[in-house]
Amino acid sequence: MPGPSSALLVPAGVEPSRAISFLRAAPPSVPKRVEPRVRLLRRLLATAETRAVVLSAPAGYGKTALLEAWAAVEARPVVVVGLGRTADAVDGAAAELEAAVEDLRAAAMPAVLVVDDADVGDGVFAARALAAAERELPACVTLVLSGRGAPPEAFGRLRSAWPVLELGADDLAMTHNEAAALIAAAGLELDGRAVATLMARTEGWPSGLRLAIVALGAQGDLDAAVAGFGGDDRVVADYLRGEILADLPADRLAFLTNTAVLGALSGPVCDAVLERHDSGRILFDLGRSPVPLRSTDRSEEHFRLHPLVIDMLRAELHRADPEGERALHARAATYYEEAGQIATAIDHAIAGGDFDRAAELLWGIAPSALFDGRAHELQAWLARIGDTQVGRRPALALTAALTALADGDRDQVERWVAAARRAAGPVASGGGSPMDAAAPLLRAAVAPGDAAALRDRADEALAALPEGSPWRAVCCLLRGIAHGLLGDRAAAQEDLEEGVRRGAVVMPAIEALCLAQLALHALLEGDADEGAVLAERARTRIDARGLDEPMTRGFVCAVSAFARAHRGRVEEARGDVTEARSILGARDALMPWYDAQGRLALARAQLRLSDVAAARALTAEAARGASRIPDAARLRAWIDDAWGRADTFAVQALAGPGSLTTAELRVLRFLPSHLSFREIAERLQVSSNTVKTQAHAVYRKLDASSRSMAVERARAVGILDQ
Secondary structure (H helix, E strand, O other), rough: OOOOOOOOOEEEOOOOOOOOOOOOOOOOOOOOOOOOOOOHHHHHOOOOOOEEEEOOOOOOOOOOHHHHHHHHHOOOEEEEEEEOOOOHHHHHHHHHHHHHHHHHOOOOEEEEEEEOOOOOOOHHHHHHHHHHHHHOOOOOOEOOOOOOOOOOOOHHHOOOOOEEEEHHHHHHHOHHHHHHHHHHHHHHHHHOOHHHHHHHOOOHHHHHHHHHHHHHHHOOHHHHHHHHHOOOHHHHHHHHHHOOOOOOOOHHHHHHHHHHHOOEEHHHHHHHHHOOOOOOHHHHHHOOOOHHHHHEEOOOEEEEHHHHHHHHHHHHHHHHHHHHHHHHHHHHHHHHOOOOHHHEEEEEEOOOOOOOHHHHHHHHHHHEEEEEEEEOHHHHHHHHOOOOHOOOOOOHHOOOOOOOHHHHHHHHHHHHHHHHHHOOOOOOOOOOOOHHHHHHHHHHHHHOOHHHHHHHHHHHHHHHHOOOHHHHHHHHHHHHHHHHOOOOOOHHHHHHHHHHHHHHHHHHHHHHHHHHHHHHHHHHHOOOHHHHHHHHHHHHHHHHHHOOOHHHHHHHHHHHHHHHHHHOOOOHHHHHHHHHHHHOOOOOOOOOHHHHHHHHHHHHHHHHHHHHHHHHHHHHHHHHHOOHHHHHHHHHHHHHHHHHHHHHHHHHHHHHOOOOOOHHHHHHHHHOOOOHHHHHHHHHHHOHHHHHHHHHHHHHHOOOOHHHHHHHHHHHHOOOOO
């Protein structure tokens, strides 16, 4: 390659196609360079009042092409000093810089001084350019530093004194539309989703996208090629080795290779995994080098490598040192487990092939993941491990059974419970093993049977669990449900309150379910105020924590609908009914008590909302669920009471021309009070005539001739409190 030429004055008005002599870097082994983007040119053309411009990004981000295009259309004269990517070019280029500064020192007209490859030689040349610009160049000259590494430290002081423009890798990365245009120009037909996939893999890195085009063009199945594209593709790997990592010292390359097993990089985690004590300084230095390592915080303590570089380095490590790779993952799993980042610890245990450790970690979070709506996370981890390895470990097999329970798949629950029994062997392990605790709970949850069996199996599991186990909260919930079904309200309340206490610490979904159970008991036993408070606590809990697991949310919404309808919060109650019915109706009734209780709560809510047809249908569904629990005497009594209320309402309330409207229900709520129609109107913010009309409609529909008779009939059919 030829050495740097003398300083070049590029006049305005030169055609964009004219070659610019400062293109020094060896061309990448990919077809065509990235064409400059208009959005970036506009920002550079608007720098007349800017003292300094910094373009800082690793190789392949189109910096040189952008400078060439800018120089070709810029109205100001452009002086270019280029070094090339060799450190020994610094001394020769210094004379060119001095000459350029001398020419521009007395400039009366605006101009641009471009220093390309300014980071070569550890940034010494860039520092010289900054010093010269600060001391000698007039304010009408804009200094441009372009390089692969961070600007020199002196630039930090000038940021507060000069108007500056900084364009980094994020700015120079291609947008989705730019990437789509590049791909289309190469003759590849990819839809928006495929382009988005490549954008995610390359993060808009222009050369990465061009390499992707080369890799995809060599394969027949484009969809499969897009799905499999990464930094381990040989086209990408060759470019990364030759252009990005070739000049990196061996010890720094080894550091990056070994830390590639990690996602986020910081001094403490790298020290722990690599068993060293200087990782923070190394990361800081690498973050300011041409390596595509970016800080993710303003303090430059946390970093991450470009995804394509990570792919390539991980593949290199796996080929060269698989045993060392496993050791790195093991130390990473230990670090993240001790830091409380269990999900990341599980990822490393699986990646390192330590399935026993993964089983232990998965089992520890399984109950909270199941009830917090994260069963899909468990399923993804199990899929990575594979059915064969899952079936060999009781904890993993039982975790698979739990995910099947969340999906409502009875056959898979039974399959994985059986696999767990086989893996556990003929001798009971004792000591709180997964088999001792979970197997009885799973059998109790899905097997048709009596409430006493549910209680006994929960007792059995509790006896096998250590005091600190999160599964104890689940046992409290199931035992409280069983006692409630059997009619022992005091025992049910004791268990459920303990479940609230235990769940509040580690399992908010169990806390919410226990609160909803307590609320349902209170509402059905006539303690409406207590029930309303408990139901609101449960509803607030799932909303505050974003708990979307269907089993949890469906039941809590059903009880909330009952409580809110009872309190006259009509619109909120109807919203809860809609949500709960959509969830309950979409699930198979693996747990008959869950199905029966949820539908009973909805039936009572619908009756309070004056929809007797829906109430009767839901009561019938609840009765079918209760029929699968022969000893649930209290549940049957609640259902019988619901039938009685629905029957009374059907006879008395529906004798009129139609059910009560939302507005009429609001007025009905005030009729037992001593408020006049005018005072009720003020509360409801409507006119007195409106309240009078709605009250008379209530009388007519309840077949009542007076306010007191309407209240009496409303209480008789259960749409007003006694």
